[in-house]
Amino acid sequence: MSQLLLPGDLIKGNETSDEEISAGPGVYCDPVTQELVATHAGIEVVTETKKGHAVYVNYNSRRYIPAVGDLVVGVITGSFGDSYRVSLSNFSNPVSLSFMAFPNASKKNRPTLKVGDLCYARVCSAYKELEAEIECMDSTKGQDAGFGLLDGGMIVETTLAYARELLFNESYPLLNILGKLVEFEVAIGVNGIVWIKTDEVKTTLACYRAILACQDIPPNQFDKTIKQIFNDTLKSSD
The missing domain is CATH 2.40.50.100 (RNA polymerase II/Efflux pump adaptor protein, barrel-sandwich hybrid domain)
Incomplete structure (x- = not known):
């Protein structure tokens, strides 16, 4: 209940x-x-x-506020000193990603990320008075846990509540339905950004449209809607 x-x-x-x-x-x-x-x-x-x-x-919120432990998808906007500047949402303060916040990183072995690159990360520090910090590993367990550069694919901007459903609710049927139609990689950020990638551009586009469409309909309509989107997208690309 x-x-x-x-x-x-x-x-x-x-x-x-x-x-x-x-x-x-x-x-x-x-x-x-x-x-x-x-x-x-x-x-x-x-x-x-x-x-x-x-x-x-x-809860209903339009503005993402970083909290420790959050999984986020960010965009590299620049670098300053020994860290990258990363945007987690539009019109919000950037966060910091240290060059050392990667698995096996050292002064001689630093990651090379460019402006515009996407990364999947975890919020490791968040105070109201200070700039939030993220890391591309789980420092609490010493594992990379799938974090790091997100190469290729497409991003879907969603509501924060929808992103939380996709990430935390394993009974939410959307990803299972997509998995029956195509193999894909996905990274879900609670900041309302979902990264999706398949082997082909047209199926990636179909996944993008499906995720966006299912945001506004009840789960019992997912199966029919997603199959229709895939049929329409694949036909139009032939």
Whole structure:
């Protein structure tokens, strides 16, 4: 049953199960007590993962505000000193990506990213008074975890709530339906940017159109809509 949460409300899901529960957007995990606390007003959503459960707050917001642990898709806009400047959303402050925030990076072995390149990263530092920082690895586990340069493909700009559904709700049918039609790579950022890539431009375009269209329709219409989009796109490109 869905539960309405207000900022400061305790999320009791972590008290009823011994399974690992990971905190998503809108949820803060107290480092001392390990209690989960809502940071935004919205609907509590708990989804099953391979390791346990994930919980996040589904709230309506048009502006993305970085939070530690967020997975994001960013655009390189320049470099300054020993870090890249990265844009996570339009009309917002850029964030910093250190040259050392990559797997196996060193002073002699630095990544080479250009202005306009896309990267998949994790927010590792976010304070109101300071510039947020991201990393192309999971420093908490010492793994690359699929982060880094996103080469080719297309990006879809979505609402923040839709991006959270795609990333955290494993029962959300969109990606499963796409997977039955074409093999693809995907990177989903909670900043409302989805990167998608297939072996061919026309199927990548079909995936782009499908993701965009399904944002405004209920899940029970996904299958019919996606198949129609693929048929129309592939026919028009022949």
